[in-house]
Amino acid sequence: MIEAKYESALANRSEPSNASILIREMNGRGMIDVRGAAADRKFLAAMKSVLGFDLPKVPRSSATWGDVRALWLSTDQWLITCNGTKADELSAALVAALGGLHSLVVNVSDMRAVIRLEGEGVRETVMKGTSIDLTDGDYPPGTVRRMRFAEIAALLHIVEDNVIEIYVFRSYADYVWEFLLKAARKGSEVRLFGNRG
């Protein structure tokens, strides 16, 4: 029998050697797109029964429990992330728990590439490609939002103060990777306001 061979979007990219921050692809992440009405209590309860925590209802927020995380995407859409090996199982559990409730659960683990940026200056690096103000107090860890990044649509997740994950559709992974290599190039660092040190 033929064995399945896995190859992430950026599998052939080597670790950047000339970047002022850490840039790497988070391959193997499970991603499940969930649609349901935030006002539907039964839907929320069913989701909680599987996830163990409430779906975040505040715009641009996220919730985490262990290695499972829920990113708010819109008033009726969330992205659940988990270990990739558990995505099928978790999707099935969600579908089962939701039963006949109006909802749509799709395992989209392969649909996006996730690029993680770590280190001093990640926020400024991202601000070379987006007009949103990541130095503002409105962007604490946990913040999730969609943005225009360079020339494409991307999903931004602030994991920690100096850790940001960017989700892009898989086909754009190369483009974003190249942009980030350029924006994070050593010698081109920008430190805003008090971060000049």
Place this chain on the structure above:
Amino acid sequence: MGGLFYSESEDKEMTGKPYRLAASGSHIDRSKRLSFQFDGREVSGFAGDTLASAVLAQGQKLFGRSFKYHRPRGVVGLGSEEMNALVGVGTGGHLEPNLRATQVEVFNGLVAQSQNRWPSLTFDVGAINSKVSRFIPGGFYYKTFMWPQSFWKHVYEPFIRRAAGLGKAASEPDPDSYEHMHVHVDVLVVGGGLAGLTAAEAAAASGARVMLVDENPLLGGIADLTAGKVGVMYIVDHALAAAARLQSLPNVHVLCRSTVVGHYAHNYLMACERVADHDPSLLAAGAPRHRLWKIRAAQVILATGALERPIAFANNDRPGIMLASAVSGLLARQAVAMGSNGIVFTNNDNAYLTALALKKAGVGVRVVDSRLRSDGALVQRSLAEGIDVSFGSVISAVEGSQGVRAAKIAAYRKGQGRVITEKKVYCDFIAMSGGWNPVLHLWCHNGGKIKFDTVLASFRPDKHSDAIAAIGAANGTMTVSETLAEAHMAGEAAAKAVKPKAKAAKFKLPVVEEPKSAALEPLWFAPATGKYNEGNKHFIDFQNDVTVADLELAQREGYESVEHTKRYTTFGMATDQGKTSNINGLGVLSEATGKTIPEIGITTFRPPYTPYSFGSIAGALTGNLFLPVRRTPIFDWHVERGAVFEPVGQWRRAYTYPGAGEDKHASITREILSVRNKVGLLDASTLGKIEIKGPDAAEFLDRVYTNMFSTLKVGKCRYGLMMNELGFLTDDGVTVRLADDHFLMHTTSGGADRIAAHLEEWLQTEWTQYKVFVTPVTEQWAQFAIAGPKARDVMAKLDPDFDLSNEAFPHMSFKVGKLGGYPVRVFRISFSGEQSYEVATPANLGRGLWEAVLDAGTEFGIEPYGTEALHVLRAEKGYIVVGDETDGTTTPIDVGLESLVSKKKADFLGKRSLEQSYLKGPNRKQLVGLLTEDPIEVLPDGAYAVRVVKDKPPMEMIGQVTSTYMSPTLGRSIAMALIENGRSRMGETLSFPLEGGKVVKAKITDTVFYDKDGGRIHD
């Protein structure tokens, strides 16, 4: 006097005159000698020199030739207002033209060229224009180059482009990198002079996030050229102390060498930071050459200062005639004297500072003042120090062409137009000052109103609807004490607007000691020796070579509106943007018309304030980042296989795979025959895929498709047509029913995003009662078509356990399962007319499965095929492509798919429109097949069929070719076309006249050229 000069042997050799003084020079470091090239000549200077100061220190005053008359020109200004000394810096792809020599910082190895001279700076062929200048008045180009029209392209335009024009662009790609940076600030202060520093400090005290942007390498503006004291400190020391405090604050960001080039609505501003222009080693270390800042500011404080006005006197453009502030600046900052014997020509007190500075430096100086008297402190001090002042006088003539040799001083009373008495004095430079103009550019870019101030004889800021304040000289506030108070208040107010609860720091206005000034007297025109405007031009706009006479002529010719005068004479245009020319020009127009300056109005200030590089505008988005390219999971394989790509939206799809020694035509033919005779493999991952689920999903699909989907059985596929509300085809594709309430829709590759948005829009805005969720999943799946008579064999080889029998898996059905270790969805659908399986697997497994299919297919002769083969295969079968066979005005009935337009459904998008008389009426264009009389003749795409062929157009057109190919399967050409009443013309022969008189004839046929009964699909 010689003892006062710093003696440099090469200076003496070069010029015989020492221009670099021994004392002072606050910006230069004499321990750091630098060497650079100007016009191919080695020039030496010091760290802290500008290109202008270093070259002037050598005694060279000539920097370029003027735009129209090619007159010799030198440095006039202190900084960004410089309009003459424009240079190109760098070589090859690094070349940047039109930089102001007064702003270019020199470094070892700098290479710069003067502009607008041919063949050399000192001998210029174009200077003949100057001799015939009485024949080149304002509007000359308009008058001369109008007729005959055919001459424009080949004679006039090349002539003008070579003769005129500023610097040349680089002819090679720019190897440097550039980038953009976004920033949001509470308070943006533009200008780092005394006013800006004071305001920034006041704003920062409340904790507001303050950004201070200044175009110069050093903060302080012209504090070093300003007389007086704040408390016990000199103005400049006071300013520098404030700058140092600001630099250390955590809530302040200071950007130097950064020009705010534009100020747009809602306080959005752009600043170009010249990161590495002054130090190429930064480039090597990875810095971008320029960084374009996109600044969004809650509050903007404009402390952009003021620019000194030239005076319109005869031959005021000679090298060695400069603004008084430029003379002072060169003296104080780089210890450069413009000569040994100068004249300060002024109508105000401020220029006496220059006279005093020159005197102190040991340079000979006299003052010519157009006013009858002044009791100002600086004037009295000059008199007390023994400086010769001629009141009630103007300069009426200048002798010398590439420099100043002498000047004539004439007695003058306000408004006097002719010279009555004059005397000649020898001098080698002239410092002129006609007063100061607040820099209003940024204020006006963003819609600010301005008003005329008779004391300044200039415009100053008036009203504004955005959160903007102008302070200091930019606001027409010309004293230090008023500036400090105004700047502090503006800073505090801006901070308070952003942070209403923050407490303002206590502020006590320091004691300011500054010379009291008498009023200036406007001087728009100084009468000249001899006949007016003959050999004695009074320049208003130096950069565009516009004189007082040109402006007056424009008035006489009826160009009454100042905007018309601007365009006719070119005054205030180009990079100058009116910086030095504006008010003087208006003054001239005022005197010529008898109207006041406010009645004349002012021309528009347009961004950019000074030119900035195309590189910074493009930022990082060049080369491989110029356009986002979407890659399928199989992209790298296609590249390795040598595929030729074609763009499909932002996707790059494999068009064909030419083998060794094969051209594209050969490889496409091979790929097609492989599918017809054996089996082929196509990367169809780009197909749009949308999951649709909910209790109303089936009814929803019935409404968005023309045909019925509620009757589709679970496990089955159906081809659907989609119309917009107008009844025109907008997309098509196969939709499958995954479960009772769950569908998977396929769209065209280009339509994926558009259709998903279309579905969401109808759900969210019109059919809000439907419980349906729509989730696009295009990129979750890698999807391939395995097509051809051996397709089933390949599938069986991949996984013998997958039941592929026609009974278990007929055409238009699908299965979810596994092919070996690969989880798949397999659809038995065909766009080629062959037995065909479309296999989808999660994208990250795509490349693995692709290679596994090729391995399994080797023994059956499998070959990958590209999008061109795909198109020919479908055309042979008469399958339409939305966008080829349709053009946005084509209905399903037009393309012969009436059977797919439901008669049973109550309603669906476009249904009502199909009932419109013009869509139901006769003579619509209908899709038909075409077979050319000559089977190897391939009709061009888009060729028109005409009712009657005539010798030449116009001919009545009755339709056009929509798809046309050489069919290797049939060994002849085939085409489809939309032809008026096409379906009732079967068998008719149509004529297609082509370019060059050729007429191709083709017979109308059915659209299905191959396997008309469709048996192969079901094999």
